[in-house]
Amino acid sequence: xxxxxxxxxxxxxxxxxxxxxxxxxxxxxxxxxxxxxxxxxxxxxxxxxxxxxxxxxxxxxxxxxxxxxxxxxxxxxxxxxxxxxxxxxxxxxxxxxxxxxxxxxxxxxxxxxxxxxxxxxxxxxxxxxxxxxxxxxxxxxxxxxxxxxxxxxxxxxxxxxxxxxxxxxxxxxxxxxxxxxxxxxxxxxxxxxxxxxxxxxxxxxxxxxxxxxxxxxxxxxxxxxxxxxxxxxxxxxxxxxxxxxxxxxxxxxxxxxxxxxxxxxxxxxxxxxxxxxxxxxxxxxxxxxxxxxxxxxxxxxxxxxxxxxxxxxxxxxxxxxxxxxxxxxxxxxxxxxxxxxxxxxxxxxxxxxxxxxxxxxxxxxxxxxxxxxxxxxxxxxxxxxxxxxxxxxxxxxxxxxxxxxxxxxxxxxxxxxxxxxxxxxxxxxxxxxxxxxxxxxxxxxxxxxxxxxxxxxxxxxxxxxxxxxxxxxxxxxxxxxxxxxxxxxxxxxxxxxxxxxxxxxxxxxxxxxxxxxxxxxxxxxxxxxxxxxxxxxxxxxxxxxxxxxxxxxxxxxxxxxxxxxxxxxxxxxxxxxxxxxxxxxxxxxxxxxxxxxxxxxxxxxxxxxxxxxxxxxx
Amino acid sequence: xxxxxxxxxxxxxxxxxxxxxxxxxxxxxxxxxxxxxxxxxxxxxxxxxxxxxxxxxxxxxxxxxxxxxxxxxxxxxxxxxxxxxxxxxxxxxxxxxxxxxxxxxxxxxxxxxxxxxxxxxxxxxxxxxxxxxxxxxxxxxxxxxxxxxxxxxxxxxxxxxxxxxxxxxxxxxxxxxxxxxxxxxxxxxxxxxxxxxxxxxxxxxxxxxxxxxxxxxxxxxxxxxxxxxxxxxxxxxxxxxxxxxxxxxxxxxxxxxxxx
Numbered sequence: 001x002x003x004x005x006x007x008x009x010x011x012x013x014x015x016x017x018x019x020x021x022x023x024x025x026x027x028x029x030x031x032x033x034x035x036x037x038x039x040x041x042x043x044x045x046x047x048x049x050x051x052x053x054x055x056x057x058x059x060x061x062x063x064x065x066x067x068x069x070x071x072x073x074x075x076x077x078x079x080x081x082x083x084x085x086x087x088x089x090x091x092x093x094x095x096x097x098x099x100x101x102x103x104x105x106x107x108x109x110x111x112x113x114x115x116x117x118x119x120x121x122x123x124x125x126x127x128x129x130x131x132x133x134x135x136x137x138x139x140x141x142x143x144x145x146x147x148x149x150x151x152x153x154x155x156x157x158x159x160x161x162x163x164x165x166x167x168x169x170x171x172x173x174x175x176x177x178x179x180x181x182x183x184x185x186x187x188x189x190x191x192x193x194x195x196x197x198x199x200x201x202x203x204x205x206x207x208x209x210x211x212x213x214x215x216x217x218x219x220x221x222x223x224x225x226x227x228x229x230x231x232x233x234x235x236x237x238x239x240x241x242x243x244x245x246x247x248x249x250x251x252x253x254x255x256x257x258x259x260x261x262x263x264x265x266x267x268x269x270x271x272x273x274x275x276x277x278x279x280x281x282x283x284x285x286x287x288x289x290x291x292x293x294x295x296x297x298x299x300x301x302x303x304x305x306x307x308x309x310x311x312x313x314x315x316x317x318x319x320x321x322x323x324x325x326x327x328x329x330x331x332x333x334x335x336x337x338x339x340x341x342x343x344x345x346x347x348x349x350x351x352x353x354x355x356x357x358x359x360x361x362x363x364x365x366x367x368x369x370x371x372x373x374x375x376x377x378x379x380x381x382x383x384x385x386x387x388x389x390x391x392x393x394x395x396x397x398x399x400x401x402x403x404x405x406x407x408x409x410x411x412x413x414x415x416x417x418x419x420x421x422x423x424x425x426x427x428x429x430x431x432x433x434x435x436x437x438x439x440x441x442x443x444x445x446x447x448x449x450x451x452x453x454x455x456x457x458x459x460x461x462x463x464x465x466x467x468x469x470x471x472x473x474x475x476x477x478x479x480x481x482x483x484x485x486x487x488x489x490x491x492x493x494x495x496x497x498x499x500x501x502x503x504x505x506x507x508x509x510x511x512x513x514x515x516x517x518x519x520x521x522x523x524x525x526x527x528x529x530x531x532x533x534x535x536x537x538x539x540x541x542x543x544x545x546x547x548x549x550x551x552x553x554x555x556x557x558x559x560x561x562x563x564x565x566x567x568x569x570x571x572x573x574x575x576x577x578x579x580x581x582x583x584x585x586x587x588x589x590x591x592x593x594x595x596x597x598x599x600x601x602x603x604x605x606x607x608x609x610x611x612x613x614x615x616x617x618x
Numbered sequence: 619x620x621x622x623x624x625x626x627x628x629x630x631x632x633x634x635x636x637x638x639x640x641x642x643x644x645x646x647x648x649x650x651x652x653x654x655x656x657x658x659x660x661x662x663x664x665x666x667x668x669x670x671x672x673x674x675x676x677x678x679x680x681x682x683x684x685x686x687x688x689x690x691x692x693x694x695x696x697x698x699x700x701x702x703x704x705x706x707x708x709x710x711x712x713x714x715x716x717x718x719x720x721x722x723x724x725x726x727x728x729x730x731x732x733x734x735x736x737x738x739x740x741x742x743x744x745x746x747x748x749x750x751x752x753x754x755x756x757x758x759x760x761x762x763x764x765x766x767x768x769x770x771x772x773x774x775x776x777x778x779x780x781x782x783x784x785x786x787x788x789x790x791x792x793x794x795x796x797x798x799x800x801x802x803x804x805x806x807x808x809x810x811x812x813x814x815x816x817x818x819x820x821x822x823x824x825x826x827x828x829x830x831x832x833x834x835x836x837x838x839x840x841x842x843x844x845x846x847x848x849x850x851x852x853x854x855x856x857x858x859x860x861x862x863x864x865x866x867x868x869x870x871x872x873x874x875x876x877x878x
Contacts, residue, residue, distance in 0.1 A: 302769060319766060324661045324686040477748065477766075477773030479662045484712035487771045488737045508736070515708040518681045518701070519664045 002279040004287040006165035009156070016157045023063040025104055026082040030145060032069025032228055032386070035076035036263075039093070043077050046096040056105050065154070068232010069224075070145035072132055073385040075115060080127060080145070087127035088113035118382065118404060132383050135402045137364065139372045140188070140348040141225075141388045143233040149267060152274035155235040161280050163351035167243045168288040171354075176247035177203055180350065182358030184370035189215055189306075189343030190418065190447040191523075192369070192436035198340055201330045202248040205338035212245045212253040212292075213315070213334060215343040216268075217299050217306035219258060220419030221470060223450035225374040226344035228386050230257065230264035233348065234271035238294065240347030242281060243354055245292045248340050253294045254315050259301035268296050303420075303474035307522050308333070308341050310476065321478045322522035343448065345374055365391030369435030373446065379416075379453035380407045389434075396430040399453055410455040413554075414538070418447030420467045420474075421527035423534025424460060443534055445527075459556035460535040460542050465493045467531035475524060482525030485516040489532060496543065497557040499550040506536070506543060555617045558602045562618050567592045569614035576606035576615070622693040637684035638666050641697055648697050649706070649726060650685055651797050652749035657758050659685035660750055667705050669696040681705065703730075711735050713747065720745045722798040745800040746775055752792035752801060760841060761785050764792065764813065777813050787833035788817035822852035829853075 003009050027047065031040045047064055070078050075089035081103050088099065088110065095113060102108045114123040115130055124130050138144075147154035155161070167176055181196025202210055214237060218226040230237060241253055257265050272294055275281040283291045297315045299305050305320040312334040314320035333339025349371060353361045362370045369391040375398065378384045382404035389398060395415055399405070406412050414424040417434075423444030425432070432438050436446050454463065468490040477483045492509050495501045513529035520526045536543055545551050552560040565585075572590040584600040587593030595606070607615040619630055624644060631640045636659060641648050650666040653659060661683040670687070671679045671694045681702070684695075696702060710727040714735035717723045722745075727733070752775060753764055763786035767776050777783030788810050793801040803812035808828055810817040817831035830838075835849035851859070 304769070321766075324683060326682065326687055473770050475770045477768070477770045478750070480664050480709050480712060483748070483771055483773070484716050485708075488712060488715065491738050511704075512708065515705050519667050519705045519709065521661055521664070521683075 002277065003161075004279060006169050006286060009161060009165050009286070013156050013159075013162075016153050020157055023060065024058055026063045026065060027099075027104065028065045028067045028070075028080040028082065028145065030068075030070040030076060030078040030080070031066040031149065032071075032073065032076075032144070032232060033224055033263075034069065034073035034385075035078060038076045040077040042093050043079065043091055043096060046093045047100070050097050050100045051104075054100060054105070056100070059104055065148040066150065067147060068144040068149045069228035069386050070127075071136075071141070071386040072127075072130075072383065074383050079113075085126040085128055087115055087125065087130070089115050132385070132387075132402055132404065135393075135397065136388055137372050137390050138388045139352050139361075139364075140229065140236075140345045140374050141233075141386065142352070143236060144228060144386070145232070147233070149232045149234070150270060152235060152271065152278060155233070159355065160235050160351075161239055161278075161286075163354035164239050164242055164280060165286055167246055167354050168286050168290055173203060173247045173249065176243060176354065179358040180247070180353060183349075183353045183361035184358070184368075185346065185349055185353060185361065186369060186436060187342055188345035188349070188373065188448065190421075190445065192446060195342060195346055198330050198342070199244065199248050201328075202250075202338045202340045205331055207331075207338055208249075209252065209337055210248050210250040211334045211337055211339040212241055212248065212250040213312070213339055213341045214241055214253070214255040214347055215306060215308070215311060215341055216255055216257040216261070216264065217311060218261075218344070218448055219303040219306050219474070220448055220450040221467075222376060222378045222452050223419060223448055224376045225386060225449050227261050227264055229344050229348050229374075230255075230261065231267050234264075234268045235275065236348040236351060237268070237344055238271055238275050238281065240350030241294060242285065242292050243350050244340055244342070244347065246290055248338075250340070251291050251293070253292065254297045254334075255294065256297045256299055256305070256311055256315055258299040258305070265296055265298060272296065302476065303470075304476040304522070304524050307524060309522070311341070312339065321476045322524075324521055345449070366433065366435045368437055373434065373449055375449045375451045377403050377451050377453070379451075380410065380455040380458070381405070381453040382407055391435045392433040394431050394433050395425065398434065398451070399430070403453065406453065406455050408455075410457065412453070413456050413458055414454045414460060414463075414535075416444075416452040416454065416463065417450070418445035418530075419450045420470050421445065421523070421530050422447045422450075423530055424454070424463065424538060425534075426538040429538075443537055445530075457554055457556070459497075459552050459554035460539040461493060461497055461546055461552070462554075462556045464531045464535045465490065465497055468493055468528075471524065471528050471531070475528070479519075479521040479525060481516045481519040482521070482528055485512055485520075486525070486528045488512065489516070489529060493532060496546050497552075498559040499546065499557075501543075501547045503544075503547060506547070510536070561602060562597055563595055563600055563602060563604070563606060564616055564618055565593050565595055566614050566616055569612050571612060571614075573611070575609050575611065579605040579609040581605070620689050620691040622689055622691065622695060624695045625697055631689040633689070635689050637668065637670075637682075637687045637689055637693075637695060640689060641666075641668070641684055641695075646697050648684065649730070651726070651747065652751060653685050654751055654755065654795060657751070657754040659683075660754065661686045662748065662750055664709055665706055667702060667709075669699050669702050670694065706730055707732050711737060714739075716740050716743045717745055717747060717798070718743055720747070720798050723747065745798040747798055747800075748773055748775065749797060750775075751795045751797065755791045755795050759789060759791050761787060761789075761837075763787075777815075782815035783813050786813050786815050787837050788812055788815065788831040789834050820849055822855050823850045824855040824858075825852060827852045827854065 029044050077091045079088040079091045102110050127133050177200045185195040186192040302320050304310050305314045307322045308329050310320040310322040365371050372388050372390050374388040387402050416424045425444050429442050439446050472486050472490050475482045492505050516529050517526050555561050570592045577585050582599050584596045585593050648666050652663040666684045667681050668684045669679050672692050710730050710732045713723045714727050715737035718739045763783040764777050767774050793803050808819045819828040819831050829852045839846040
């Protein structure tokens with residue numbers, strides 16, 4: 001069906017809401033990336049089967065919803081039963097029948113499947129009451145976990161396309177730009193450029209046509225915010241883009257999705273098809289006379305294609321190499337025409353800004369970083385997952401209150417923010433409010449919102465090596481400082497990990513980093529040495545221990561550690577012998593075993609199997 | 619017209635010109651090995667990096683590649699200040715590590731005070747400095763027969779699928795513009811081989827001298843709308859023919875003058 005007028009949309013929404021209210025209960029199965037990986041699809045399948053078999057009175061199968069990422073990935077697969085918000089964690093296919101019998105047919109809760117509060121061991125029934133959720137405020141992620149990711153009707157029920165109707169019929173393009181400017185929205189892709197300024201420059205550009213592009217090339221290791229939005233709430237991205245297109249006078253747009261996100265591509269394509277059928281995309285949108293078509297463009301799997309000029313080249317079918325941006329892409333972007341490029345999360349915020357007003361949005365967060373920011377919280381933290389908090393929330397609040405603290409109560413060591421180009425912040429920076437400027441001042445950055453928590457078992461030199469290796473591989477290779485400089489920098493970090501580094505090397509690496517940052521062509525190179533620079537800034541001692549003492553304090557760097565058997569602890573059980581694939585351990589029953597250091601590859605398998613903790617790492 | 623200061627000299631330049639063009643016009647020697655006047659600036663070697671500032675920038679400076687940076691009124695440019703020299707030396711140091719056997723790089727680096735590399739040499743480092751001149755020239759010629767493959771440190775210049783490139787016409791433009799002479803070709807009699815593809819050169823129907831490859835002539839004839847027969851004789855013989863024609867013409871004029 002096609003919606004030709006805003007009034008028709010209101011009527012449709014009323015009907016859909018009424019139909020929705022008929023369901024006494026709803027089952028929401030989280031089908032976000034994490035839960036799908038843990039078998040959420042089988043839960044859905046099983047639910048369908050059991051519900052069909054049992055035919056529960058008053059329960060229609062439409063009330064079973066496959067939602068986007070609920071965020072609390074650590075607890076997946078998750079099933080939520082509304083209206084109470086009963087939250088079942090770690091659900092297995094064999095639990096399904098019981099869930100249907102107890103919680104759908106009757107109104108009983110299955111205690112075993114509820115969330116255990118690790119702080120006091122109490123079971124929490126409703127997900128709203130779980131600290132992980134209670135501390136968050138969701139704008140960009142508002143619909144994730146709340147609506148069926150495959151149905152446009154669900155998006156309309158929660159107020160979808162209302163902002164578009166308002167923008168197209170009650171506002172002029174300049175009003176929209178003004179509203180976005182008032183909101184203070186800054187690019188969520190990482191650079192934090194003011195969206196209002198970008199839109200206004202593009203809207204005023206004389207050259208035509210104008211384009212609107214969405215950057216869905218999220219490539220930071222450990223980051224999945226944009227992926228979750230594209231998969232779980234694609235319509236919010238589309239709606240934001242149509243509003244942007246109307247504001248800047250564009251009639252064509254692209255969503256550039258990285259190669260590794262096939263489900264995002266599928267869901268976006270489905271959403272585009274649905275939105276076009278309903279008249280929210282295509283010709284004469286909502287009867288306003290405004291036309292806008294949107295295509296999904298698939299990336300080739302290169303990290304550098306997230307860089308704006310490389311991304312636009314890639315959409316145009318050329319090699320995804322950046323160009324020097326002495327002329328900004330908002331004036332000379334895709335096909336050298338004025339182009340607005342924002343990332344997924346930025347666009348997802350736009351409908352809410354138009355709906356509730358820029359002032360409302362600006363009231364959240366801090367003065368210079370307004371609104372909220374989504375993060376993917378990963379690493380050695382108890383509650384990993386997808387979160388969204390007001391800007392200005394401190395790292396400590398994120399890691400300890402939402403994240404539940406460090407896994408196994410180990411000491412905190414560092415948090416890596418901003419992806420490969422970001423930095424590692426130590427414990428004394430934990431009380432910093434997370435916003436664009438504070439993180440930059442602390443020599444890290446917001447980036448797209450990846451947040452990797454590290455404990456004392458993490459070696460920062462090894463972390464620098466990992467990110468540099470990533471960048472060496474992902475550099476497009478066009479310019480010399482990035483291609484050759486990062487390669488050499490990585491080699492020197494490797495040298496330190498191998499116990500071959502010297503203090504002169506450190507000095508040389510700092511100088512090389514300066515040149516790479518000053519002379520590289522695009523942002524990848526300009527920020528490429530950050531993994532090294534930021535770890536060196538806050539953890540110079542650890543570098544020096546590697547260099548002077550030839551030791552790795554975190555016991556990670558292979559060349560600097562050795563596995564040894566503590567004689568007093570070894571009872572000669574011979575369990576470690578078969579675990580060693582290299583026959584490095586010798587010993588007889590009830591006799592103390594010995595590790596042949598020349599044969600040992602330091603894989604750690606012996607330590608894992610030893611029940612008496614007789615193997616130490618030196 | 620815009621006015622800018624380069625190494626302390628106030629100079630004029632036209633709007634839209636790039637800094638490097640002005641710098642070269644002044645006779646200042648700034649290396650730019652990925653640059654060629656026939657193709658768009660690329661900015662990959664970064665050797666033409668200069669320092670820019672402005673009186674109203676409160677001492678803030680930036681480092682930009684002069685081949686790509688458009689001139690602007692009031693710009694203050696230094697082409698050989700200490701930080702710029704440092705950048706250039708480091709880049710050449712990196713180049714030397716990657717291409718330890720390239721005579722071209724060795725010479726250029728030595729000229730800039732970098733006799734040997736201070737970085738780890740890449741043992742199998744070849745002479746391709748990935749300046750991209752060959753691919754850009756080839757694209758400009760209208761063939762795009764070769765391209766870059768891969769990325770990062772393993773990036774290479776190669777024909778599609780590393781096989782004999784179907785679009786190559788054997789014009790040798792790539793080999794001739796390659797600054798390090800990495801792109802090799804061989805010629806034996808009328809046969810020419812480049813990028814693993816064999817070509818036959820046209821022999822002049824008058825003197826027998828070898829000229830273009832058949833593929834190149836065919837392509838020029840189509841794209842430039844030149845009769846194919848035009849390529850049957852060589853330039854020298856064509857000049858001789860023209861001279862003979864001109865001679866005959868003047869002979870007639872003289873004969874007509876004497877007759878009247």
